[in-house]
Amino acid sequence: MDTAQGFWPARADDDLVRRVRAFVAETIVPAAHEIDERDLYPTEIVRQLASLGCNTICLPARYGGAGAPYTAAAAVCEEVGYGSAAVAISLITIFQAQTIIRLFGSDSLKDRYLPRFADGMIASYALTEASHGSDIRSLDTKARREGESWILDGEKSFITSGSEAEFFVILAETDRGVSAFAVPRASAGLTAYIGHNSATFGLRNGPHVNIRLEGVRLPLDHLIGQDGKGVRQAVTTLDYSRTLAAAISIGIARAAFDAALAHTRGRVAFDRTVIEFQGIQWYFADMLARIDAARLLVTRAAEALDAPDHADVLRYASAAKLVAAEVATEVASKAVQVCGAYGTMVNAPFNRFFRDAKTYEIGGGSTEVLRNTLAKYIVKQAAS
Numbered sequence: 001m002d003t004a005q006g007f008w009p010a011r012a013d014d015d016l017v018r019r020v021r022a023f024v025a026e027t028i029v030p031a032a033h034e035i036d037e038r039d040l041y042p043t044e045i046v047r048q049l050a051s052l053g054c055n056t057i058c059l060p061a062r063y064g065g066a067g068a069p070y071t072a073a074a075a076v077c078e079e080v081g082y083g084s085a086a087v088a089i090s091l092i093t094i095f096q097a098q099t100i101i102r103l104f105g106s107d108s109l110k111d112r113y114l115p116r117f118a119d120g121m122i123a124s125y126a127l128t129e130a131s132h133g134s135d136i137r138s139l140d141t142k143a144r145r146e147g148e149s150w151i152l153d154g155e156k157s158f159i160t161s162g163s164e165a166e167f168f169v170i171l172a173e174t175d176r177g178v179s180a181f182a183v184p185r186a187s188a189g190l191t192a193y194i195g196h197n198s199a200t201f202g203l204r205n206g207p208h209v210n211i212r213l214e215g216v217r218l219p220l221d222h223l224i225g226q227d228g229k230g231v232r233q234a235v236t237t238l239d240y241s242r243t244l245a246a247a248i249s250i251g252i253a254r255a256a257f258d259a260a261l262a263h264t265r266g267r268v269a270f271d272r273t274v275i276e277f278q279g280i281q282w283y284f285a286d287m288l289a290r291i292d293a294a295r296l297l298v299t300r301a302a303e304a305l306d307a308p309d310h311a312d313v314l315r316y317a318s319a320a321k322l323v324a325a326e327v328a329t330e331v332a333s334k335a336v337q338v339c340g341a342y343g344t345m346v347n348a349p350f351n352r353f354f355r356d357a358k359t360y361e362i363g364g365g366s367t368e369v370l371r372n373t374l375a376k377y378i379v380k381q382a383a384s
């Protein structure tokens with residue numbers, strides 16, 4: 001074992017991983033409990049991550065990014081997720097917004113907004129509505145053309161990072177179908193508020209706010225990609241965000257494993273340390289094997305994103321998110337168990353690991369929807 005890297009040797013650029021690990025240990029780990037407890041958006045930490053180049057790691061150099069592959073972005077998300085899943089999901093919403101613009105936006109839109117991510121611009125991705133969660137084929141938020149403008153009306157709910165976001169990607173329905181729009185927070189007619197259901201028990205990076213849109217007027221080029229093609233664009237973007245979400249789940253699982261191992265190596269019962277009981281060692285054997293397997297799947301998904309033909313990216317991104325989220329919950333639960341009463345203490349980190357892991361079985365693509373995606377893929381492949 002490389003003792004400098006613990007049980008988790010870097011699966012991407014060693015140098016990058018070492019730098020991010022150092023930042024996570026010095027800055028994120030000490031702040032994680034308070035961010036979770038007080039449900040705070042970690043603004044200062046997100047700006048610091050931007051200055052380390054993490055927020056723009058995959059953006060091309062012409063937009064201020066490092067042009068690195070997605071294996072590197074997955075490594076960053078895993079490391080940050082190890083320190084705090086709440087900080088890591090703050091990165092995910094930024095990546096989601098910049099990815100849809102990078103893939104589908106006009107040159108003017110890219111030139112206007114993408115360089116701002118290097119300066120730490122905070123962004124959110126707003127799709128969900130009170131009556132539309134998993135099913136986004138139609139939306140109650142509407143967009144209509146009026147001369148040289150688009151006008152948006154409606155309301156979004158559950159928007160992660162929305163308490164601090166300076167910029168939103170918002171999906172709305174035009175007369176051609178669901179479409180994506182770039183919406184600065186400063187737009188007249190846009191308000192964000194903390195609703196009755198804004199606070200979650202996990203992934204707490206500030207309340208998941210509601211965004212109200214009342215006659216929000218946007219220039220024509222703020223339509224991202226093609227009118228009516230928003231669902232297809234959102235699904236493509238999901239392949240990226242699901243892979244990175246899976247990496248965050250691996251980070252949570254690793255953190256739970258390491259913390260449980262440290263506790264059981266120090267705790268004495270029946271004249272020996274708890275880790276010396278074979279029954280306890282088997283828990284760790286299961287945890288390690290499952291984390292390793294899920295971690296390899298996340299790497300495979302990131303490699304599919306990096307491959308020029310993106311072959312089977314939907315398969316691996318969906319499988320990675322499905323498996324990693326479930327593994328993280330399972331590992332967090334076992335970590336509580338091997339730590340006994342300490343595992344259940346509010347001031348110990350295990351309840352946070354468990355809550356974050358469980359919440360990620362729903363946010364960013366629920367396990368049921370991911371199973372549907374994989375099932376459709378299997379049936380289609382079998383018929384071809």
Ligand SMILES: Cc1cc2nc3c(=O)[nH]c(=O)nc-3n(C[C@H](O)[C@H](O)[C@H](O)COP(=O)(O)OP(=O)(O)OC[C@H]3O[C@@H](n4cnc5c(N)ncnc54)[C@H](O)[C@@H]3O)c2cc1C
Pocket residue numbers: 093124125126127128129132133134135157158159160161200202203208359362363364365366367368369372
């Ligand atoms: C922590 C967190 C952060 C979030 N952040 C954002 C955000 O930033 N932006 C945003 O737009 N949204 C966000 N969401 C919303 C999220 O995308 C939705 O919660 C998710 O799409 C599920 O929708 P729903 O909660 O309305 O569940 P529902 O659609 O009401 O589904 C209820 C249950 O039925 C299952 N189900 C639904 N359809 C099927 C089906 N066809 N087959 C089998 N089972 C099915 C679901 O998986 C779920 O278990 C967030 C959610 C969470 C928990």
